Amino acid sequence: MNSIYNPLLESFEEAPFSKIKDEHYKPAILEAIKTAGKEIDAIANSQEAPGFENTVAALDFAGKQLDRVTSVFFNLNSAETNKEIQQIAQEVSPLLTEFKNDTILNKTLFERVKTVFEEQENLQLNVEEKTLLEKKYKAFSRNGANLPEEKQQELRAIDKELSSLSLKFGENVLEETNKFELQILNEEDLKGLPESFREEAKATAEAKEKQGWIFTLQYPSYIPFMKYAENRELRKKMSVAFGAKGFHGDDLDNRENVLSIAKLRHQRANLLGFExxxxxxxEQRMAETPEKVNNFLNELLEKAKPAAKREFTELENFAKKLDNIERLEKWDAAFYGEKLKQELFDLNDEKLKPYFKLENVIEGVFLVANKLYGLNFTEVFDVDKYHPDVKTYKVTDEYNEIIALFYADFHPREGKRNGAWMTIYKQQYIQNNQNERPHISIVCNFTKPSKTEPSLLTFNEVTTLFHEFGHALHGMLANTTYPSLSGANVYWDFVELPSQVLENWCYEKEALQLFAKHYKTGEAIPMELIEKIKESANFHEGMATVRQLSFGMLDLSWHGIDPTNITNVKAHEDKAFEATKLYPNVPENCMSTSFSHIFQGGYSAGYYSYKWAEVLDADTFEYFQEQGIFSREVANKFRENILSQGGTEHPMELYKRFRGKEPQPEALLKRAGLIPK
Known part of the structure; x- marks a missing residue:
């Protein structure tokens, strides 16, 4: 133990955020790497004959302190970062990669795991133990344990460089997002923008000690601007800035990072014997092969493209009729889409937002979880936080047993990356007959309260909150023995099922009536608005599907081929988008240079999983609809077979146990209105 006090090296239940200073991180990580290394060595050099408990299970519980410290550090690097934290991330990431490789390439340790793996038939292991054994064995065999020494050194060098490059990629995207601002001084240029949104932009300008109104590339600022601003030139300016992140030929340019990451990943795969x-x-996904993924994406594209083309033509004609727009551009999409939606359904965000006060929506998602799973959420004020915006809740079940600690962080800040995600500060696991309960967090970027209004969510933000909360339920309701199989530690194309399925409740009258109440009058959302939400659910679904498929195809264009000869990121991307293209190309824009999901997050060769999981979620929700959306019987089956099981078994086996059959894509196509119901 260091003689200097370091809160991260103390034994802690809840993360001691208020006590942590930036200078604590690196020493704590170095010390925790040392401790974890000793634990690994003790397993590798044990004099006992290798067995499941003393090798495989012991390995899963090793490095617990390191997991806790790094989860705090990297979560804050996403949600509350600064230059110093980013610098520390660059310094410690290669060390963590090296430690991981030291473990994976430890011959003595691998021999012990291999011995247990080869003797498993005689060990009478249960399903979870068998899964853990296979996972541990593959972690070694798939990551270089069988390679000769010089190849292992090559692998180490690649991994080290990759960890540094992906961090740099993310830092550049964040800096680009924060750097841009559109300052408007002439009120005429605000035409079309709702009053609440103008007020927010005014507050942003005041906070920066500037005149007028300021709009940024943060989602709560960018998206409404693109939907409502009548000044087409300003929409273009915003759109081009958003699409050009990491594509300016300056020191924040990500093109070289993209090419290097793609090529290094390919080299790594080749080194390990993969094409x-x-x-x-x-190989470790439900989809199994790139061929299956390509077939899946192309099959959906075939169904969605005719609808997308019809919708695009309709939108083109509408924009021409309304404003004599000769050529529909990307910066027109949200604006005319919103106007057409209003004309067809008499529905817009401004009509809906008063019914979606953030606090009411939070209460609503808690009520849905209570009706389905008997969970209760109590806000607590004695839990340490990393920012005043963060809310903390104690989660209990019907018997008042502690289920989880839940953190929620809802508003944008400069130190927080864009988007929304679920994350974990402490895994659930069972050790020494003690069921350790998880600490789960969701992080979003929703509209802040203004001087005159509370935080009122758009309907899209409501579904985002339900989505991330679905992930959180997966973490909270985990009930497995081993930490690496707990909660969302599942095949990547299965991980979106719990999140996407929960979005369905946002469209249901029974659910909306629980929480959609006018923030001023308390009046429940009128039935006619609920009907319009339902009616408009498939508005431009063809275009939305094609857009999502285009991202999956772009991902595979980088990761499903040999990228060695790619020299021009933009040209490569344009070719990948050819089959899904609807809008004219924008030369100043490049998506790859800010596609954080695949170049910084965990979605490389996995972006298709959003659509894959939609098939599962539509099929799952169809079951709920048959039995009633608050059916405790179906909810219990979903909890017992999916949410609590984590990665203890192959997801298709879990799914079939829940549903009684394999998922049918028809449910998704019907819901999307792409085939008749």
Whole structure:
């Protein structure tokens, strides 16, 4: 133990955020790496004959302190970062990669795991133990344990460089997002923008001690601007800035990072005996191969493209009729889409937002979880937080047993990356007959309260909150023995099922009536608005589907081929988008240079999984609809077979146990209105 006090090296239940200073991180991580290394060595050099408990299970519980410290550090690097934290991340990431490789390439340790793996038939292991054994064995065999020494050194060098490059990629995207601002001084240029949104922009300008109104590339600022601003030139300016992140030929340019990451991943896959990075990744996914993924994406594209083309033509004609727009551009999409939606359904965000006060929506998602799973959420004020915006809740079940600690962080800040995600500060696991309960967090970027209004969510933000909360339930209701199989530690193309399925409740009258109440009058959302939400659910679903498929195809274009000869990121991307293209190309824009999901997050060769999981979620929700959306019987089956099981068994086996059959894509196509109901 260091003689200097370091809160991260103390034994802690809840993360001691208020006590942590930036200078604590690196020493704590170095010390925790040392401790974890000793634990690994003790397993590798044990004099006992290798067995499941003393080798495989012991390995899963090793490095617990390191997991806790790094989860705090990297979560804050996403949600509350600064230059110093980013610098520390660059310094410690290669060390963590090296430690991981030291473990994976430890011959003595691998021999012990291999011995247990080869003797498993005589060990009478249960399903979870068998899964853990296979997972541990593959972690070694798939990551270089069988390679000769010089190849292992090559692998180490690649991994080290990759960890540094992906961090740099993310830092550049964040800095680009924070750097841009559109300052408007002429009130005429605000035409079309709702009053609440103008007020927010005014507050942003005041906070920066500037005149007028300021709009940024943060989602709560960018998206409404693109939907409502009548000044087409300003929409273009915002759109081009958003699409050009990491594509300016300056020191924040990500093109070289993209090319290097793609090529290094390919080299790594080849080194390990795989044709491409996608072949390596998909071996441990439900989809299994790039061919299956391509077939899946192309099959959906075939169904969605005719609808997308019809919708695009309709939108083109509408924009021409309304404003004599000769050529529909990307910066027109949200604006005319919103206007057409209003004309067809008499529905817009401004009509809906008063019914979606953030606090009411939080209460609503808690009520849905209570009706389905008997969970209760009590806000607590004695839990340490990393920012005043964060809310903390104690989660209990019907018997008042502690289920989880839940953190929620809802508003944008400069130190927080864009988007929304679920994360974990402490895994659930069972050790020494003690069921350790998890600490789960969701992080979003929703509209802040203004001087005159509370935080009122758009309907899209409501579904985002339900989505992330679905992930959180997966973490909270985990009930497995081993930490690496707990909660969301599942095949990547299965991980979106719990999140996407929960979005369905946002469209249901029974659920909306629980929480959609006018923030001023308390009046429940009128039935006619609920009907319009339902009616408009498939508005431009063809275009939305094609857009999502285009991202999956772009991902595979980087990871499902040999990228060695790619020199021009933009040209490569344009070719990948050819089959899904609807809008004219924008030369100043490049998606790859800010596609954080695949170049910084965990979605490389996995972006298709959003659509894959939609098939599962539509099929799952169809079951709920048959039995009633608050059916405790179906909810219990979903909890017992999916949510609590984590990665203890192959997801298709879990799914079939829940549903009684394999998922049918028809449910998704019907819901999307792409085939008749």
């Amino acid at each position: 491409t990075h996608a072949h390596f990744v998909l």
